[in-house]
Each structure stands twice: as structure tokens, then as C-alpha cells.
Amino acid sequence: MSGIRIIQRGLYFDELEEGATYVHSPGRTVTEADNVLFTTLTMNTQSLHLDAAWSASTEFGERLVNSMFTLSTMVGLSVAQLTQGTIVANLGFSDVRFPAPVRVGDTLYAETLIAGKRLSTSRPGQGIVEFAHTMRNQNGVVVAEARRSTLMLVSPASASGPATAPGPDPVPDRNPEEEP
Template identity: 50%
Template sequence: MPGLYYEQFHVGQIFKHAIRRTITESDNVWFSALTHNPAYLHIDEEYCRTQSEFGQRIVNSGFTLGLMVGITVGDTTLGTTIANLGWDEVRFPKPLFHGDTIRVETEVLEMRASKSRPNQGIVIFAHRAYNQKDELVAHCKRSGLMMKAPT
């Protein structure tokens, strides 16, 4: 299985995820529709061209967050996570637009063994997404409840 067990992580470890993704208009419109988000900034090109500071639609931040975290799963938690405990300090310093390509890096910030679950531990990850210009477009901390290696 590609995910790592709790003991295979260490504080300061950095993953430069190989998967990159170009965001399409379909990604943005479908995600906005599926989540019932009618914000003009995501679905109305004419509004954005004439009334927004960006001059075009911006990618739904919920999609950006989900994609950023999703890209990290194969290298870190696939098959070895018990639960995603939460996302903290979620920020979007620059918008993404249709046609932008993102890459993601993950850093292990903290680790602690679970006191109530002896076969599990908590890992806190920092995920950072960059566009094709190497501009930071999203970042967050994510807490994962991870399996310890079977004995």
C-alpha cells in the first residue's frame, strides 16, 4: 500500500508530490454546481469580466482545498489513515484560474502517539499548493489519525 504508517513519518519530512493538475473550466463549474455554490465569481464569466477585480472567473476555493489535499494522499495516507481529524489555518493567498496548473508539497509538522489508541498516532501535515508561476495559491494544516505498523 502506498501510504505510510505513523512510524514512517518524521518531523521535518517533506514530500514533493509528483502529481500535477491543470484545472479546467469543467472542474470549477461542476464542483460549484455539485456543492450548490452559485457565487458569480465561479460561474458567471460576464459578471467577472465587468465587475470583479480579477476580470475572469476564479476557481472555487473548496475545489482548490480538496484538490490540494487529494494530491497528497497517494504519497502519505492512502490505506494507512484512520480518519482525517481536521483542517486548520486554511488560506488562499492568490486565486486560481481556469488553465492554471498546481503542484503540491507536504511537510510533517508534528507527531504524537495516541494515548487512547495504542496502535495509532496523530500526524499534522502542512500542505502547500503552487501554481505554474511558483506562486503560493493555497496552504493548510491537516491532522490525520494514522495507523501504526502492524506487529
């Protein structure tokens, strides 16, 4: 036994490659319990998620999975590979879409494109990364998309280098404790 300890973590800012797509594994099969628990915990009493008889009369013919569960799962599937222990804060979400419904029993798969990144001008040792998340069901149908801006740590080895990137600063840094 070597005594070497390997700790699972996400990628540091400088390890993320702009333009690369990271495919997350494993997928996640949605259960009835997931939908009911998430819906009731978040006080979303929408009949489309809870009332089977009412939902049967809709164009979908059944209850649908809460879209906020879908969004949370899409981001959650990326954590172990990209941000576990290396994120400082979520700064905001944009362009959130749900082009197709998720149903109980669907298995969801996610991938993330690194849409952009830059070093922070006001927070040495940190950088801003824009993730473009996409989620598909077991049939390859896109069920969710979102862009997410995050504040990420630069690796300790690189953090002692320059704190700013050359060029303009198009997105002002935000205090991660402020509402996005």
C-alpha cells in the first residue's frame, strides 16, 4: 500500500478548456417519489405535478416532472466532474429552456460546454466560467438547456500568477453573496 490519497474534486478554472464539451455520467432515472417530494418540498402545488386525475385531462395525458427538478438535476449531474470543491459561487442563470417535458421513468443525461471563461479582475485566484448545460432524455430528446455563470477557483499552483487576463473586462464581477 502506497498511502497515496486521491480526493475527488471538480476542475479548477485553469483546467477547464473553453469550447470543450464535458459529458457527465451516470445518468439519472426520475422516479415518482422524486417528483412528488421535490414538488411538495418547494411548495409548488401545481396540479400538473401532483394531481393524476386532473393531469390526465391535459394535452400530456399524465403528470409531468417539475421543471425546477429538471434544472436542478441537470446542474447536479455536472458537479462531480466540473465543480466539486472548486466552485466559489453560482453567479446566475440565463437562457433557461425546457423544450420537451420530462416524465416519471425518463432517464436524464447531461453535458456541459465551456462557453467562455476569464480571470476575475477583482478577485485574485478566481475566474468566471460560463457553462452551457444541455440535458437529454433516454431517446436523445433535449429536455432542458441553461447557461450558468460561476465563480471558480484557480488551481493553487496557478493562483500565485497574474490575477487578470489581457483584454477588455466585458462582464463585471459580482459579489457572490448578492442576488444574481
